[in-house]
Amino acid sequence: MGFPKGIALLKDAGIQYVHFDNILNQAKKARNGHLNGYVEIKYPECIEYIFLKDGNTVSAAHKTENSCVEHPIEEVIKKAKNAPQGTVNIQQIDDNLLNMILSLFKEKPLFSNKKAEDLDMEFFFKKLGDLSFGGFLALKKGENYSFIMFSEGSPELIYPTNKNKQKIDLNTLIELLCKEKGTLVSGYKGKDLEKQANPALIELYLKFINSMVKSFTEIVGPSIVRKTLIPSHENASKSAELLNNFKISEDLTIRYNPFIATDKDITKAFAIWIDQFSDAIFVVLGRKTDEIIHNCIKDYRFALKSAKFFEHSNLSRLDI
Numbered sequence: 001m002g003f004p005k006g007i008a009l010l011k012d013a014g015i016q017y018v019h020f021d022n023i024l025n026q027a028k029k030a031r032n033g034h035l036n037g038y039v040e041i042k043y044p045e046c047i048e049y050i051f052l053k054d055g056n057t058v059s060a061a062h063k064t065e066n067s068c069v070e071h072p073i074e075e076v077i078k079k080a081k082n083a084p085q086g087t088v089n090i091q092q093i094d095d096n097l098l099n100m101i102l103s104l105f106k107e108k109p110l111f112s113n114k115k116a117e118d119l120d121m122e123f124f125f126k127k128l129g130d131l132s133f134g135g136f137l138a139l140k141k142g143e144n145y146s147f148i149m150f151s152e153g154s155p156e157l158i159y160p161t162n163k164n165k166q167k168i169d170l171n172t173l174i175e176l177l178c179k180e181k182g183t184l185v186s187g188y189k190g191k192d193l194e195k196q197a198n199p200a201l202i203e204l205y206l207k208f209i210n211s212m213v214k215s216f217t218e219i220v221g222p223s224i225v226r227k228t229l230i231p232s233h234e235n236a237s238k239s240a241e242l243l244n245n246f247k248i249s250e251d252l253t254i255r256y257n258p259f260i261a262t263d264k265d266i267t268k269a270f271a272i273w274i275d276q277f278s279d280a281i282f283v284v285l286g287r288k289t290d291e292i293i294h295n296c297i298k299d300y301r302f303a304l305k306s307a308k309f310f311e312h313s314n315l316s317r318l319d320i
Contacts, residue, residue, distance in 0.1 A: 002144035003101055004159035006037060006093035015041065015086035020077055023090070027055045037092040038101070041080050048076045051102060053095070058195035059102055070105045072258035074199040097159050099190060100136050100147045106193045109186045110135070116183040121174050129153035135190040141183045148173060149190075194262045201263055204303050205270040206254055211296040212277070213252050219292070220284055225252060228280035236276050240269035263307065271312035278315065294318050 010018075027035035034055030041048045047063045050073065060076040061068055080086075093101075116139075128150065137148040144161040148168065158168040158176075168176075177183060217225045230248055237243040242265060246256040261269075282289045293315060297304065310316040 002161045003038075003091075004093070004097055004145070004147060004165070005162050006091050006097065006164075008089065009035075009037070009092055010088060010090040013088045015080065015083050015088055018080075018088045020080050024050075024052075024057065024077075027052050035092060036095060036098055037090065038098070040089040040091070041076070041083075041086055042089075043083065043086045048079065050076055050080075051098065053098060053195065056195075057198055059106065060196070061105055068105055070196075070260060072260050073196050075258040077199075078258075094165075096149060096157075097147065097165070099193065100138070100149075100159070100188070101145075102193050103136075103188045103190055104138060104145070107188055107191065109138075109188050112186040113140070113184040114186070116177040116185055117181060119177070119185065121177070125170060125174070133187075135188050138186045138188065139177075139180075139183050140186070141180060194264075197261055197263045197266045199258075201266055201307060202256065204300060204307065205266070205274075205309075206256075208296065208300050208304065209270070209274060209277070210254060211299070212274070212293060213254075215292050215296055216281055216285075217252065219288075220281075222252060224284055225281075228284075229277055232276040232280050233273060236269070236273035239272050240265075242266065243269050243273060267307050267309055268312050271309060275314045290318060 023039060035052050036054065037052055039050040039052070041050075045064070048071065049061045049063070050057060051059045051061075057073045057077075060071045060073040062071040062076070080088075130153070132153045133150045134152065135150060137150070139146040139148065141161075146161050147159040148155050149157040149159075155168050155170055155173045157165050158173070159165045177185070213225055213229060229252065233243060233246065233248060242259060242261050245259045246254055248254055278289060278293060285292070297315070297318070304310065
């Protein structure tokens with residue numbers, strides 16, 4: 001799959017020579033601002049992408065010959081770190097192009113894969129004008145994509161495959177579509193898209209709840225903790241299905257399989273689980289429960305506040 005290019009920061013580097021933690025850390029320290037763009041990882045059997053906005057991972061995708069679908073960020077990174085062969089490219093692109101690429105697999109198109117030669121150009125573009133269309137067209141030819149941004153129903157910019165963006169008018173666009181036989185046209189609103197949660201957010205909640213488990217175990221023992229932690233997880237999973245990705249081990253540590261969700265979804269889910277776990281322990285320990293939780297929160301309070309955890313959890317009563 002070929003996407004429009006921006007500035008190549010790394011080109012065809014052997015995957016065995018690439019340190020992905022360094023790449024992700026450096027994305028937040030770019031000299032000219034945080035990195036917007038994508039990391040393209042080419043394997044013999046597929047291509048995978050890691051997308052970044054303002055230096056932070058926002059999504060990932062897995063492409064085979066027949067499909068390109070969103071994939072958990074953590075899974076793509078883990079595979080890249082352990083892959084014996086492959087090549088890596090990094091492209092720096094602008095916000096508009098990043099948003100259009102992400103829309104391909106995160107947004108339902110207004111229409112999809114219309115053959116350019118079958119379009120009634122006059123009717124089609126008049127309709128977009130009447131609607132003051134402000135989204136974009138994705139032009140797919142073979143495995144390559146180009147994008148046309150619209151403003152108030154008129155084409156404004158084109159992002160051609162493997163080239164820099166440039167201005168475009170309606171006549172030029174019609175000429176392009178008529179000339180490029182076999183082009184498939186799809187339309188998107190190009191709305192703001194919710195990003196995938198950063199794996200670090202999940203680790204934050206796991207550290208917090210594991211800290212609670214450890215502290216409560218020291219006081220009431222593992223048997224009582226097991227009898228409260230497991231039912232609270234089962235009950236919370238009924239309200240927040242993403243919690244089904246988390247498994248409680250025999251030693252009460254919590255592990256999970258990578259999945260796709262937003263920051264808000266994960267925060268709400270853990271707020272439900274942690275509240276139910278806290279309420280169950282309260283029956284045993286009474287008001288001492290809040291004292292123990294308060295001590296567990298100390299190391300994570302700023303990160304939890306930043307994630308807006310207390311806006312969804314009853315632990316806001318602790319006035320951290």
